[in-house]
């Protein structure tokens with residue numbers, strides 16, 4: 495397994511050289527303890543796939559609707575500590591009848607819990623966004639609009655795509671452009687005027703040029719790609735990442751494989767800027783139990799702007815999905831790697847430790863420059 499990935503890294507190393515010491519694992523640019531007045535910061539948090547399988551529907555159902563209040567209760571503060579928290583919403587809000595795999599339609603309560611927990615940007619370019627066809631897409635996007643939530647990745651019209659692609663955010667004088675694409679939509683298509691952003695180099699290049707006209711301090715690509723259950727990025731992902739960097743993308747955050755793939759931080763040889771590629775954040779919450787799919791990572795990037803904007807830190811937390819059948823709880827709960835003691839039963843403890851230990855060992859072998867943080 496190791497050799498092919500290392501070879502691919504060598505391919506990318508011809509474009510970028512990594513200056514990070516994997517032992518220290520912490521990126522710290524500058525030594526400022528307190529920020530100078532002229533230095534501004536922005537904190538971004540990214541998570542992987544939010545899914546809603548049939549078993550999750552069953553556990554969430556109550557006499558008065560669907561209850562997801564347990565899902566994110568241990569990580570709410572962490573999610574809310576970022577200026578912008580982004581989530582890959584890998585289902586639709588297509589209305590009743592609700593359904594799990596293979597054609598997802600989730601209760602609106604799931605979105606409300608996601609928002610109440612602190613996520614404020616929803617990503618919709620993924621292979622399940624058309625699971626309920628045109629009606630499902632329209633309902634999903636209309637609901638997001640009615641709640642005045644920022645979202646990108648799929649659109650109800652060309653005009654909407656003009657406005658939300660890239661999706662712009664600004665905080666503390668730092669302006670960020672987000673672009674979101676998927677490799678496909680499981681063979682389902684929609685007619686005009688609906689648009690899903692597919693990975694297409696010509697289109698992406700145009701979108702990047704459009705973003706640069708508005709002078710972003712950072713351009714971040716959220717991309718749904720890769721092969722399911724593969725721990726290492728394939729050749730296509732590595733090549734596309736290198737191409738995106740060569741076109742001016744600053745950071746790349748991936749999803750879709752349902753397992754965590756490594757994070758690399760590379761230094762652009764021309765600008766000397768540090769750039770992150772997180773190949774896959776893994777699942778965020780799902781009913782999957784196959785090896786490596788019962789967890790994922792929350793990734794935090796802190797960007798700092800002085801005369802230019804640079805990566806200040808890149809850290810991740812490992813999040814394990816406690817399924818009720820394992821934990822004996824009434825519903826699903828995400829357990830972060832944390833300083834807290836969650837008092838899980840023996841079976842849950844064993845599975846959580848397996849996930850944490852296996853993932854840590856893997857990332858220790860393959861990550862370049864990112865380090866784990868614990869939820870306080």
Ligand SMILES: [Zn+2]
Pocket residue numbers: 584620621622718749750751
């Ligand atoms: Zn997917």
